[in-house]
Amino acid sequence: SAVISQKPSRDICQRGTSxxxxxxxxxxxxxxxxxxxxxxxxxxxxxTANQGSEATYESGFVIDKFPISRPNLTFSTLTVxxxxxEDSSIYLCSVRTGASYEQYFGPGTRLTVT
Amino acid sequence: QQQVKQxxxxxxxxxxxxxxxxxxxxxxxxxxxPWYQQFPGKGPALLIAIRxxxxxxxxxxxxxxxNKSAKQFSLHIMDSQPGDSATYxxxxxDTSGTYKYIFGTGTRLKVLA
Numbered sequence: 001s002a003v004i005s006q007k008p009s010r011d012i013c014q015r016g017t018s019x020x021x022x023x024x025x026x027x028x029x030x031x032x033x034x035x036x037x038x039x040x041x042x043x044x045x046x047x048t049a050n051q052g053s054e055a056t057y058e059s060g061f062v063i064d065k066f067p068i069s070r071p072n073l074t075f076s077t078l079t080v081x082x083x084x085x086e087d088s089s090i091y092l093c094s095v096r097t098g099a100s101y102e103q104y105f106g107p108g109t110r111l112t113v114t
Numbered sequence: 115q116q117q118v119k120q121x122x123x124x125x126x127x128x129x130x131x132x133x134x135x136x137x138x139x140x141x142x143x144x145x146x147x148p149w150y151q152q153f154p155g156k157g158p159a160l161l162i163a164i165r166x167x168x169x170x171x172x173x174x175x176x177x178x179x180x181n182k183s184a185k186q187f188s189l190h191i192m193d194s195q196p197g198d199s200a201t202y203x204x205x206x207x208d209t210s211g212t213y214k215y216i217f218g219t220g221t222r223l224k225v226l227a
Contacts, residue, residue: 004157031213042203043158043217092157096213101146103215105157 002027002095004106012112013083020079021109023093028073034066035092037108043092049076083113116141118206120218127225133191135221137204140185142166145207148215149178149189152201161202162189194225 003026013019023032032049047055047068055068070076080087090110096103117140127133139147148163164171164178164187171178177190191198201222205215 033214040222042219045214048212048214101148101163102160103148104160105150107157108155 001102002029002097002104004093004095004104006091006093006106006109008109009107010110010112012114014114015084017083018079018081019083019111020077021091021093021111023076023078023106025074025095029095029097030073031096032070032076033094033096033103034068034076034078035094035105037090037092039090046078046091049078080111083111085113087111088113115210116143116206116208116216118204118216118218120204120221122221123219124222125224127194127223129194129196129225129227131194131225133189133194133198133223133225135189135202135204135223136186137188137206137218138184138186139206139216141209142182142185143207143209145213147178147180147187147207148205149176150203150205150217152203152220158203191223194223196225196227199223199225 005024007022034046035043045058046061047057049055049068049070051070067079090108092108093106119138146163149161150158151161152158162173162176175192180187201220204218208214
């Protein structure tokens with residue numbers, strides 16, 4: 001298993017600002033993902049964070065809005081840029097090792113944009 | 115791309131009863147099909163997963179039934195308890211050659227004491 005921590009756990013931000021969310025894993029993992037979850041809704045994949053290269057974004061998500069970094073196999077950041085109230089959501093970091101089916105989620109970052 | 119349909123959207127069960135949640139997927143892929151349990155304010159937690167070449171997997175009170183020909187799989191919670199009250203998500207492997215899972219829409223389960 002993998003233990004994932006996220007910072008911050010929650011934040012209230014003003015429209016037009018940016019927030020960077022950190023994800024730290026207690027072991028090296030092959031894949032790291034960033035998800036968004038609206039309250040009471042399902043999990044929507046934003047992007048796959050690739051170590052040493054640009055992230056792979058899902059349809060509807062762009063690098064300028066959600067820049068992602070992954071400098072090593074245990075850490076990644078997601079920035080939500082130029083925020084609007086529509087960005088209010090829970091952002092989840094998730095990891096998976098290529099050799100295992102097991103995918104684990106962090107506790108999430110609850111973002112509110114006013 | 116994989117599509118996953120999950121039902122019901124919400125479910126109320128009496129304590130000690132059986133909770134059944136169903137999922138259907140569109141495209142065959144050889145990877146596991148997991149179920150996740152999520153409590154309010156927490157991230158989803160891996161509950162149980164099944165390989166597509168197995169018809170059933172049981173772990174304690176939780177059982178996955180898998181019907182490959184019908185492209186359906188379901189989660190059964192036996193002897194449901196109030197502590198099982200949570201949102202449950204099924205997931206199916208993406209078929210684009212990645213290790214991504216595609217998640218269902220979720221089922222909010224409430225077990226009455």
